[in-house]
Structures are given as C-alpha cells and as structure tokens.
Amino acid sequence: MKKIKLIEIASARSGDKNDVCNIGLMARSPEFYAILKEKVTAEKVKEHFKDLIKGPIIRYEWEAIESLNFMCNQALDGGASRSLRMDTLGKNFSSHLLRMEVEIEN
C-alpha cells in the first residue's frame, strides 16, 4: 500500500449556495473513480475539513462523469454575504479536498 494525494488521481471544483458548499471531485480515469468511490467517504471529507464544515456532508455518486459530489452543509460561515472568511464563496474547498491523502495498492 502507498499513500497518495487526491490531486494525483482527480480534479475538483467547488462553489456556493448560501451556507452550502458543493465540492465536485472528478476522477482522472474510470479506474481512479473506483478508488474515489471506495476511499473518499463523506466521513473522511468531514474529518479532513475539521471545523471549516460545521454541518453534515451528503455524498452523491455520479458514474456518468466518474465523479463524486459532496454537498457540505453549514460550510460557509453563514453564507457568502455573512462570512468573515477570505474564501467567502468556498472556491478553494476544491483545493483543500485535493490535498487529502488516501491509501492505494502499489
């Protein structure tokens, strides 16, 4: 087994709807999609984001585009118009998710 960062096997894009941030995680190939599906659970993502995401995360599988979509609740400090953060829109939630490590077969 070896550890890799998600950026090696996926790309991502995130955006806002009020206090909800969605992070689309797109596998770079169908084989990598199988890894994402197995390893990148909603619980793992919640742990990776620590206090940044306060509410529950729902994970949607999207086979047709080899992607997972994470809908993160209470993630944006009350929403872009109320937020005191620099990344008010959660555009960089994508970046942070790509830093997450998973263990894969050698």
Next chain:
Amino acid sequence: MNSKSIKIAGAQGFYGDSPLAAIQIAKEKGADYLVIDSLAELTLSILQKDRLKDETLGYARDIESMAYTLFPIAFKNGLKIVTNSGGLNPEIAAKKVAALLEKQGIKGIKIAIITGDNLLPQLQEMQQSGLALENIDNGKPFSSSTFEITHANVYTGAHSIAEALDKGADLILAGRVADPCLTLGILIHHFKWRLTPSPSPLGEGSSDLSQNDLDRLASGIAVGHLLECGGQASGGNSYAEWPMDYSISNLGYPIAEVFEDGTAVFSKLESQGGKVSRNTIREQLIYEIHDPANYITPDVIVDFTGVKIEELSTNKVQFSGIKGKPRPEKLKLSIGQMEGYMSDQFFFFSWPYAYEKAIRFIETVKEIWATLPVKIERSEFSLVGINGIHGAAAPLPPKETLDEINEIGVRLAIKHNDLRTGKLCMQSVICLGLNGPPGLIGIPGWGKTDRIMLSLWPTLIPREWVKEKVEIIES
C-alpha cells in the same frame, strides 16, 4: 416548429466579468444569442447596497459600458441579448440602455423589461395569509428574524423570456430570472418547446407535458447551466486542465449549438484562447449542483445522471442524455436582510520571527479590543500564507519552516452592529506600528470599516403569488 439548430453563447459569468470574449463572438457572428448572467446568489445583495445609496441604481452597471462596447456590434450583426442584468431595477436599467443607444444614433432596438420577481410589497400580506416562510437551510419561521428587510426576489422561470422573444425583443433585461432559464427561454421561443405557464391553469401538480417535453426542457436547463458561468466551461478556473497550456488572457467563452431534441455541441471561437474538452464541460456541469438526479429549477427538475459528454474533435464536445421530471410546486424566494456591518484589515511581518510576531500581534489586538466600549458580534483572525484561506483545516507547517518563513500577513475581520465599532476597533490597533512587535507593516487605504452585511433568507412560496410582466420599449 423551427427545426434549424441555434447557437447560444455564454457572454458573461458574473457582474463585472470581461465583455471581450462576447464582443469577439458578436464581431465574428459566432452565435445567434448572447446570454449574460449577472446575478450570482450574492449579487442582489450587492445591488441592494447600490440602491440604498441611490434609488436609480440596483441593476448590474456594466450594461452601461456594454451599451457602447458590446450591444452596438451585436445588434448590427443580428445577435440578440438575454440577460438578468436588470437586477432589482429592470425598468430603470432598460431606460438607461435605451438612452445610451439613442446617443449613438442606434434606433429601433426593442428592449424587453421583465418584472414581477420583486415580492417585497407583498411580503407582509404573504405572512398574514399564513405563510411561515421557513428558511430552507434551518427550518426556522421568518417571524423569528429580527433584521430589517432589504429586498425579496423570487427565482422565476423561462416563460417570460420566451414571451419577450415572441414579441420581437432584441434585448431582454430581466430581474431574478433563474440563471439557466435565460437560455431555456431562448430555446422555448426558437423550437416552440412546450412549457406549462406558471402558475399552471391546470392546477399545480398536474401537467400536460410528456416525458419528451420534460427531457427537452431539462436539456435546455443543462445547456444554460453550462453557459451561465462564461469562461468556467471553456478552460478557466480549471484543475482538470491544469497547467492550462492554452492562452487564458483572451479566453474564448462557451458557445452551444443546440438542436431540436435538446442535444448540443459545445465549442468556442478558434480565434480565441481557452479550451473546450470533456474535462472543461464536466467540471462546469458539477459546479454548484447538489443532487445530480434532482437539480431543481422553476420550470423542470433535471436529472443529470445519464449525461453523455463526448469529444468530437479539438474544442468540440457533444452533450446529451439529460432527463427531466415535473417542475416543483413552489418557487424559491430569497429575502435580503440588513445584519449590520463588517470590517477587515491586513498587516504584515517579515523574517525574523515572522510567525511568532504575527501570533503576538493577534494576542495584543484581542487584549486591546477587550478594553474598548464596543460590542464585537463575531471575529476572525487569520495568518495569510498559513491559514488565511482554509482556517482550522490548514495543516500548520513544521516549526523549522515557520522559523524561517519569509513573510506572513495577518487579517483581522469583525462583524458589528454599528459603524462606530468598526472604526474604533481598527483605529485602536494602529498604535502597534510603534508599540507592537518589530517591523509591523500596514498599508494605508487597505481594509474597510463600513461594509454593509446583508444576509439572505431562502424560502419556498406557492406560485400564485408571482405575477410576471413583460413590457417592451424601443430605442
């Protein structure tokens, strides 16, 4: 029915976006329609801030410059323009654009004004009728909110856009028409796709639409969704295409050639930069989507899960496989509230001890603020270069790295209810330039102490409260 395909370009992705890609598309007649989506979720709050200062504002002001740069060439070459740039004030926006066109001697342009999304005047009546206006996010009734209300706009559908085009409009200035419905309205007008008007004469919940009708409407929404963020569908903001080995200084914006069955081919102008690939379409498709099987819009619920995205050739992508479900019974209403103010300021430190100095600075700021006769509602302290973007989730670099780090920025941000608090707080820490950790840098003119904080209260309302109106004026 019109069986000929039609080309629609995403001309702008937000209020303030560059018009240059759209100008080039208009020059080359690269599309039949330009869709300009100016209203991100937050934009009405920004426009409301303008309107609080001047009652004749409240629309996306870049249409004033586009009336000189983009509109003349677009109209000359036969392109029509559909936009929600009217924001909170479509009538005034239309009159201003008409006057600017007349100044240039451009006459006979039909400008459609779409109103009816503003429900502020009815808000009290709605509550009195027994609507609790529960917050979608937390379920609380609107009566529990104590803030001053600034605006209340409902997301409306494609019907009014199609109606305005049926009436011969060259330019449509709408208010809070939902982003992808701008595109759907064009397709309904062109292909005569069937859409149930809102509210439905058959009664909500029943519909005379076939599965084919629903699939076409859903495809139209999907195309609109892919166009509504401009360059984000054609290689901008792309991790999928990083290191983005194409020009981005003149990024071409996405153009969809849409067919009668709702399928589309996405491309961009050859003369411009950017890229259209399966990756760029895929990453825009997933942007700001929650459940991909149930994307809710005023006109149809979209199921994206069976989507097919295939590269036909360089910068040409075939898009199909979208399914529709009957529209939701209710519409989304976004109520703006005045929550107070926010202030922020940046300071910087360099090697040596940059990290320790920044930490000491933040501790000192907290001590000073604790002595002030003010109430700070919320605060955020961050280290730019360490955790400015990701906060508590950012891993702290090892001590050796922190000890040698070149520079660190400190950002202070606070929420407060009166203007005085912001000024006093930020003024009170300037003395640390002489009294604080060595080498403090503050930049005059940076930071603000009077930013109005408007928040949104999203809720759902029955359709019968919404009466849209299409009016045409001519330059």
